[in-house]
Each structure stands twice: as C-alpha cells, then as structure tokens.
Amino acid sequence: MTRQMTGAKMVVQALRDQGVDVVFGYPGGAVLPIYDEIFQQNDIRHILVRHEQGAVHAAEGYARSTGKPGVALVTSGPGATNAVTGLTDALLDSIPIIVLTGQVPTFMIGSDAFQEADTVGITRACTKHNWLVKDTDRLSGTIHEAFHVAKSGRPGPVLVDIPKDVQFATGAYTGPLKGPRSHYAPQLKGNIDTITELVAAMETAKRPVFYTGGGVINSGPAASQLLRELVEATGFPITSTLMGLGAYPASGEKWLGMLGMHGLYQANMAMHDCDLMINIGARFDDRITGRIDAFSPDSRKAHIDIDPSSINKVIRVDMPIVGDVAHVLEDMLNVWKSRGRKTHREGLASWWQKIDGWRAINCLSYKQEGKVIKPQYAVERLEALTKDRDRYICTEVGQHQMWAAQYIGFESPNRWMTSGGLGTMGYGHPASIGVQMAHPDALVINVAGEASWLMNMQEMGTAVQYRLPVKQFILNNERLGMVRQWQELLHGERYSQSWSEALPDFVKLAEAFGAKGILCSDADDLDDAIMEMINHDGPVIFDCLVEKHENCFPMIPSGKAHNEMLLGGSETQGAIDQKGSVLV
Secondary structure, eight states: OEEEEEHHHHHHHHHHHTTOOEEEEOOOGGGHHHHHHHHTOSSSEEEEOSSHHHHHHHHHHHHHHHSSOEEEEEOSTHHHHTTHHHHHHHHHHTOOEEEEEEEOOGGGTTTTOTTOOOHHHHHGGGSSEEEEOOOGGGHHHHHHHHHHHHHSSSOOEEEEEEEHHHHHSEEEEEOOOSSOOSSOOOOOSOOHHHHHHHHHHHHHOSSEEEEEOHHHHHTOHHHHHHHHHHHHHHOOOEEEOGGGTTSSOTTOTTEEEEOSTTOOHHHHHHHHHOSEEEEESOOOOHHHHSSGGGSSTTOEEEEEESOGGGTTTSSOOSEEEESOHHHHHHHHHHHHHHTTOOOOHHHHHHHHHHHHHHHTTOTTOOOOOSSSBOHHHHHHHHHHHHTTSSEEEEEOSSHHHHHHHHHOOOOSTTOEEOOOSSOOTTOHHHHHHHHHHHOTTSEEEEEEEHHHHHTTGGGHHHHHHTTOOOEEEEEEOSBOHHHHHHHHHHSTTOOOSOBOSOOOOHHHHHHHHTSEEEEEOOGGGHHHHHHHHHHOSSOEEEEEEBOTTOOOOSBOOTTOOTTOOBOOSTTTOOEEOTTOOEEO
C-alpha cells in the first residue's frame, strides 16, 4: 500500500513505522518542514539539545542502553558538520544510529548556497552508509533501508541527507517491507567445520582464555546468556575489552577483569601466556593488543566476528569464523556437548592456579589516607552505594573512564556507555541524557573529568528542560589527567598545557542552569554527599575534588607487550627498567 504525502510527513511516518519514540535534534532552516510535522504529532518525542554533537551522543546513549537504533535530526551545513564527531564515535564503537540531515534545495546544490555543505562527501568515511535523496518517491524507502543497514551485521551509524525541496514535495510513501529489502544481508551462521575445529582445540587446550568484546552485547541478550553458559560449562577464564563490560558478570568466578592498556594484571598476563585465545566479538584494537609481534605469542587464535573485514585485519588467526555471535556460540555449545563436553582438566587446574597467583598481586590496590579524596576511592564508594540499584553508567574520556572500568562492576549488558575507539571527550554528558530518556526511572550517572565534562557542558540545559535526573559525577583534579600522566611517565615531566587556570565553580554553574550542585573535598564526607546526589530527584552536578597527581595503573606503556606492565599502588608499586621488564 502506498499513500501520497509530503517528504516531511514521510520522515515522521517512517520513524513512527520503525518504532521510534524519541528523536534528539536541533532545528534549522533546511529541516523546518520536518520540524513542522513533528509539531503536529504526539507519537514521537523530540528532545531539543544545545549542540548537534550532543544530539548524536544522546542518540548513541539511547542506542547503547536499549539495543535499539538512536535517531538524531540536524540541519544542513554546520548542523551536519557538528554531527561528524558523534558519527565517527558510533562507527568505531559499532553503535546503531540514524542521523537525518537537512540539505539546501536540489537546484541549489553545488552553488555554495547558505549553509550548504557536501554532507554525503564529508560523512562518507564516518558512516556505515549514507544517502542523498533527490526524489521524494524514494525517501521513505531510503529511510527504511537506513534502519536496516544500521541494525544489521556489525551495527553502525548511517546518514540520510534530505534537500529542503524534497521535504516540501509530494510523493508516494511505502512502509517497511516484511521480507528482504536490500542486497545487504550479512552472514549470521558461522562455518560449522571451523566451529568444530575450534571446539576440538578447546578440548585439548591447557591455557585457554575467552577474549570478548562489544560484539557480544551488540548481538543481543541471547549472546550474553550463551556466553555465560559456555564459560560456566567449560570453566575457561574470561576477560573483556572496554566495550564488552557486562556481557559476563563482574561477580562471576571466571571473570579476570578488563584487559588492555589499563586492564588488570591477571587479564593481561593470561592473554600473554595462553595457548588458546578465543576472540568473541572484539576487533583486536591497539589498546588491547599492545605490541602486535608479542601478542599472545604461543597461542592458537580463533576470531568470531560478524564483520569479515575485521578478520585478519590486525592479528592473523588460525580459526576465523564469520557470523553473528549468538548463532556461533549456540553452535559451539551444541558441538561441544555432542562431543562429550571435554576439557583438559589437569591443564586447566594448573592454569587457574597460575591465574590465582596473578590475582593475588592485587593490581588495583591503593591507599586512602587523610582528607584528600583519592579518585579510586571516589569511584569505589560510588560503586558500593549504587550497585544494588537500577543503574546505568556513562563516562567521559580519560583517567576517570579507566577507573570506572576498573572499579565498577557490571552484571548485565547495556549498562555501560563509554567512548572506546574514538575516545571522545564530551561524550558522557549527552550520552547520559539519551540513556535517561530511554530509562526514565533508572539511576543514570556520568563519571566525568572536569575537562571532558566542560566540552559539552551546555547539555545541562537539556537535562533541566526535560527534567532528566542525570547525575554528573565529576572527578575534579584540575588537570587533563591522562595527558598529565603520559607527560610524567613518557615526556620527562614536561607538563605542556595539561591544566586549566580558569575552571568554573561547578556548584554555582549547576545553580545557574537550575540544577543542584554538590561539592565534596573531604573523604569523610564522601558517602553522605554521594547519597545526597542519588536521592535528589533532579539533575545534579557533583564536584568531587580529588588528588591532583594520581596516576591510573596498571598501564601497558605504548609499544610494550602484555607482560611488560607498569604497576602502581601501595602493594604493587612497579617500574620498567631499561630493558623493559616488569619489576613488581
């Protein structure tokens, strides 16, 4: 069935038919026809952000916390270019979002018209796919196709650029197709022969490890459940990337913690010494692999990924399996059970004994002494006081992000929103707004650094306007903490431009926005202050003054292998000698 309607009405109808309930956006001349249609309906709620980058990050937060695509609507020219950072962030972290951009009328494209930009050209490298729609009859089908591409295979951002005259013109609207709608049909089932080969390797491995990533979460709840079943059935240790936290519960006895540059000692050492490394839904990011020629040097490697371009892109593997994580894990379990549920019991027992020795080092130890708040202590207390609640955690980017990943435990997927691949400062605040929109009754906390938070501070106005009780938990060290740490360790303590001499009073800033501000500088007052933040029924800026020069450990310095970690803390203070070996 087709219906005649304007292009602007098609946009709203297509979003409605795709089940969209919220759009994050900012109006401008090239999208006013669409905004006029939004005004005349009540099915889709529009959230007016304060900056287009904020709209895209909010859509990311919505998508990451729900598993459904997030939608952003921005105008042409600077509206579209302001969305580029969020699009690139979503591309690297495989977040399904649809960004709709206005464009100058078709007859003016190429004439350097007011607020014209080559949006399709600019965003070609930072979207999974994009479209410029010049024919109103093709608009609805293109939007439905955009949703299909964003959600299918390895999820990611897509963009539809819509000229203003296409929005005004009348055309035929078509609804979403029930069957296949395009040539884009990613492979879901893995090769059963390779899966059987992997299961055979699992049966004889003495030092296996599961290395999991965001692909497990993107595959849906079934994938996380199947992963848990596989881990418990085999007794293999499991670690995760930053993006995969929550796919396996942090309280699980087989959990080694996060691995990588600021991963836990036992996780990194297990990855280095394993004889079978099973990558499930991760892309061998450089923050994880460290020195490629020394990455799991004595292991056979398997890689399960729905994106064939990720296979052998960074690390060559022995058993490549292209397919959706849930489908592949289901087949792995079935094959393993049918072959007798075998593992190398003696080897596995010895392997766990070695891992327990690494765990005993307690690489996250630190000392909280006196009144000055250690940032690790602040995050630990935040975890202790919120872990039993319906909680979602976002972060900005920097030291605070790594401390949150280290000290906060996630028991289920879709509860952790952070910028991994792009490392986007300013991500967490608008992302928390998107999460709160999706989960209005949940406790949503953005763990931030003062420098990152200031990059999108204007979105506090959005939180106040829509009465979103997001909590901004700022670890304020008055420094660009991670930059300062690298300058201390790698650049001769030459602190070039890694601090600010003009920070705002965050309590007064909160009050200026109409929110609540809380200041805490004394460790003895921290618990009460956190509870005050939690119990307030509106948005809060929590200014937690912390030790200014605390470093984030463990740390694998750039160019080093997993077993060449720089350790810290009262019990594990380490250093790297001239040969690059670890001293514990």
